[in-house]
Amino acid sequence: GQNIDQPTEMTATEGAIVQINCTYQTSGFNGLFWYQQHAGEAPTFLSYNVLDGLEEKGRFSSFLSRSKGYSYLLLKELQMKDSASYLCAVRALDSSYKLIFGSGTRLLVRP
Amino acid sequence: DSGVTQTPKHLITATGQRVTLRCSPRSGDLSVYWYQQSLDQGLQFLIHYYNGEERAKGNILERFSAQQFPDLHSELNLSSLELGDSALYFCASSVGTTPQETQYFGPGTRLLVL
Numbered sequence: 001g002q003n004i005d006q007p008t009e010m011t012a013t014e015g016a017i018v019q020i021n022c023t024y025q026t027s028g029f030n031g032l033f034w035y036q037q038h039a040g041e042a043p044t045f046l047s048y049n050v051l052d053g054l055e056e057k058g059r060f061s062s063f064l065s066r067s068k069g070y071s072y073l074l075l076k077e078l079q080m081k082d083s084a085s086y087l088c089a090v091r092a093l094d095s096s097y098k099l100i101f102g103s104g105t106r107l108l109v110r111p
Numbered sequence: 112d113s114g115v116t117q118t119p120k121h122l123i124t125a126t127g128q129r130v131t132l133r134c135s136p137r138s139g140d141l142s143v144y145w146y147q148q149s150l151d152q153g154l155q156f157l158i159h160y161y162n163g164e165e166r167a168k169g170n171i172l173e174r175f176s177a178q179q180f181p182d183l184h185s186e187l188n189l190s191s192l193e194l195g196d197s198a199l200y201f202c203a204s205s206v207g208t209t210p211q212e213t214q215y216f217g218p219g220t221r222l223l224v225l
Contacts, residue, residue, distance in 0.1 A: 030210040042113060042201060042216040043154070050211060087154065096167030097208050098144065098156040 002026045004102035006088050011108045012078055020073045020086050020105045028093025034062050034073045035087040037104065043087055046073070075107075083109045114138065115204050115217035123223045129190040132220045136183055136204030142166075143185040144205075144214060145177060149198040160185055161208055192224045 003025045012018040024032070031050040035043035047055055049064035049071060061074040073086055085106050089099040114137035124130055136143050145157040156169035160179035171177075174192075179185040189196060199221050203214035 033213070035216075040199075040219075040221070042115075042218050044113070045213050045215065048211065048213060089154075091210055094167070096156070096159050096169070097142070097205075097210065097212075098159060098167060098169060099146075099154075099203075099214060100156070101154040103153040 002090055002092070002100045004088055004090060004100060006086075006102040006105045008103070009106045009108070011110060012075075014078055014080060014109055014111050016078050017074065017076050018078060018107065020075070020088075020107065022071045022073070022088030022102060024069050024071075024088070024090050024102075026069070026090055026093070029066060030091035030093050030097075032062075032064055032071050033089045033091065033099060034060075034071075035089060037085045037087055039085075046086075078109050080109050080111070083107060113215040113217065115202060115215055117200075117202055117217035117220050119220060120218065121221050121223075123225065124192060125225055126192055126194060128192050128224075129188065130192065130222065132187040132189070132200050132202075132222075134185045134187070134202035134204075134217055136185070136202075137215055140204035140206050140215075141183065142205045142208055142212075142214075143179055143183070144203045145185070145187050146201045146203065146216075147198050148201060148219075149195075154201070157187070166208070189222070194224050197222055197224045 047062035085104040205212040
């Protein structure tokens with residue numbers, strides 16, 4: 001089976017940097033995704049990692065360590081609009097290609 | 112805007128009723144996934160269709176069924192509704208079935224069962 005853990009809530013200040021961690025236990029691994037979701041809206045794709053290392057995309061970066069079952073999403077120069085839930089998801093190794101989501105981390109950015 | 116459309120946006124119905132949720136994938140995408148998001152459970156995979164054929168089922172109740180039509184739109188049918196079925200239902204689409212493909216989510220249908 002698969003188990004994905006993320007902190008429930010985090011608070012940070014506008015302009016700062018925040019790191020959201022995700023750990024997973026899986027019987028197979030086919031890539032890890034990060035999505036952003038504002039309340040009541042659709043998840044929107046942020047990043048994809050399948051190999052170890054850091055992927056950078058503007059203000060957002062994502063890191064993966066497959067041996068440790070660990071990923072993080074790094075958000076720099078925080079803006080108020082970054083207040084949202086951040087979902088870590090692992091792609092199933094079976095033929096379903098489904099995404100298995102963590103419960104999400106609710107980030108509150110304060111002025 | 113992801114390019115995935117879902118209708119209706121909101122649905123209010125009573126226990127025991129049946130509803131149909133509709134999803135149109137992004138142009139060119141052959142895969143459609145359905146997910147349920149409730150307050151206490153996060154996003155849960157329900158079912159996956161590829162080019163009209165069912166590919167995989169998650170923890171989908173027997174009261175729920177889905178299909179994908181020749182024009183690639185998909186419908187999720189929920190019957191004998193219970194209070195606990197109240198949730199956000201998302202569909203997502205991707206081009207095919209390779210592991211690195213991103214799933215793009217529609218705006219969701221918010222279902223409230225009274």
